[in-house]
Amino acid sequence: MAQLPPNNRPHGSDDENDPQDPFAAMFGQLFGGGFDPNNLPPQLRDALGDQMNNPAAMQQMMQQAQAFMSAMMQSNPSAGAVNWKLASDTALQAYASEDPSISDSRTTAITDASYLAGMWLDNATVFEGTGLPLEAWTRRKWFDQTLDTWKQLTEPIAESVTAAITSALQEQLPEQMKGMLGNSDAIFRNLGGSMFGAQLGTALGTLAKDVLGGTDIGLPLAGTTPGIVSTNFDAFGEGLEIPEQEILLYVVLREAAHIRLFQRVPWLSTKLIGAVESYARGIHIDMSRIEEAVREVDPSNPESLQQMLGDGLFTPQRTEAQERALKNLELTLALIEGWVDHVVAQAATNLPFASHLRETFRRRRASGGPAENTFASLVGLELRPRRLREATALWEHLFNERGVAGRDAVWDHPDLMPTDEDLDNPTSFTSRRETAASEYEDFDAALGKLLDGGFDTPKDPNDEDPEAKS
Incomplete structure (x- = not known):
């Protein structure tokens, strides 16, 4: 088996030794004159272990690796830190088989509930x-409607993750392979974007079946x-x-209350996304976990790679800033959920089972579910209002x-927002704000007087009194 099958050669290359394609050169060395596992770099031979004794499995693995890497070479390095095409395709696989169309009766029911809510x-x-009814969505529609926000939320995290992966792999790359890979920075960046995209797609596909x-x-x-x-509403009920x-x-009351809050408090979305970005700036990847996980991957079993990605491989170690x-x-999430919980309880007083539903949603939001756990394993970021009950009490x-x-x-105004201290003692919220306002007014008055020259210039103790001299 001296050569790879033509359909596994790099796209656009007529010759597997095309000098313009670093992967063709690399695989030409590995496979030229017949496949010999001993041609592999020592680090890779150690990682493969017993697989080295199975030439057929090694040949298949290398063909798959060449096809995957060549696909990365065709991607656009400036497209961002996430392979969104791969993320969308992976998510679609998760929910597509269980995403029926919506009946007219369900759409009408949601519209009627929206006006009453x-x-x-x-x-x-x-x-x-807004006066407009809520829309009835399929899971695909939810994914399409939320994708832009996911991009805004996850790309700062993906940038940090991909940069960490690229740096670590560059350092570990064997010297004999650096010349063959050429622009390895772009290659590894594409690899990181693809791996992150696959894992993110899995998380979003799981969320699409739960939210x-x-x-x-x-x-x-x-x-x-x-x-x-x-x-998802049918399954929830x-x-x-x-x-x-x-x-x-x-359910409609809760969705509508959230929307009113975010529409009428424009800075709130910016505050939430800013917190995520601040978290992302401190992303640190434990590369020893990646090395250990790679050693456990079975090259002949593609599912083992997916298992590696699903085990929170890139969960970061948190810094103090994070x-x-x-x-x-x-x-912030607790204050949002607490306000919605309280307002909906006020609005739903005519519902006989309102208290039961309120408790159900409290537990659901406070504990999270499989979908939120999947997202947390991806970026180490849990979107849970842990102090929901205290915020509701406030x-x-x-x-x-x-x-x-x-x-x-x-x-x-964001400066008026409650703090953790306010959640600990809601009854003194107003008195604390009044004290702070009074101190600010005193400071402002003193500053104004200073700027107006209202304070006497202090005397220099070294200056003698002219009358005393006479």
């Missing part, structure tokens, strides 16, 4: 709605377009022993103390 929310918050709407994990994933994932109409109305960013993110206290308008006015 809008009227109820008008009495529970000063934040106005109920565009704001189900606390982020405005679909922008200002609200929607309900019909198939199974076993609750609550009338379907009530469940639908409660811990602060994560704490900020969790606090908003309830502010409602009792200030009414609907006073409670919602807290969202007017």
Whole structure:
């Protein structure tokens, strides 16, 4: 088996030894004159172990590797740190077989529930709605509607991950292969983008089968377009022993309340994404875990590579800065979820099973699920409002103390937002803000007086009194 099959040669190369294709040169060396595993670099021979004694398996592995690497050579290095084509294809494989079309009756039910929820929310918050009904989504529609936001959220993380992978692989690349690979930085960047894209696609495909709407994990994933994932709603309602109409109305209330908050508080989305970006800047990859995982991969079994990717291979070690960013993110998510929990409870007082549904959603958001765990294993970032109940208690206290308008006015500016201390002691929130405001006013008055020259110039103790001299 002196040569690779023609369909496994690099695209655009007529000769496997084409000097313009570093992969052709590399594989030409490996396979020229017949495949010999001993031609492989020592590091790769050690990693393969017993596979070295199976020439047929080695030939198949190298053919697959050549095809994969050649495909990476064709990708655009400037396309970003994530192979989004691969991510989309991987996600589609996860949900496509279980994504039925939506019936007219379901669409009508969601539309009717949207109008009723809008009227109820008008009495529970000063934040106005758009007046438009929620859309009925398939899982594919949810993915398409949220993809732009996922790009914004994950590309900063992917940049750090890919840079770490590229740097580590460059350092570990055998000297005899560096000349053959040419621009190895671009090659490894493409490799990192493909690996990250495959894992991200798996995570998003799992989420697509679990989320109920565009704001189900606390982020405005679909922008200002609200929607309900019909198939996932059906699965969520199974076993609750609550009338379907009530469940639908409660789910619609939560989605609509989230949308009102994100639309009327424009800085909130920026704050959330900024926290994710701050987290991403400190990404650090433990390359020893990658090396250990690679040694356990069975080259003849493609599923072993997928298993490696699904085991949180790139979960980063958190720095102090990341811990602060994560704490900020969790606090913001808790405040959002606490406000929605409280407002929806106010709006849903006419639903007989409202308290049961409220507790169900509290547990669902606080504990997360398989989908959120998948996403957390990808980037080490958990999108959970861990202090949901404390945040709800704070908003309830502010409602009792200030009414609907006073409670919602807290969202007017990011500087007014509650802190962890406020969640610990909600009853003193107002007094702390009044004290802070008073101190600021005193400082502002003193600064104004200073700028106006209202303070006397202090005397220099070294200056003598002229009258004393006389």
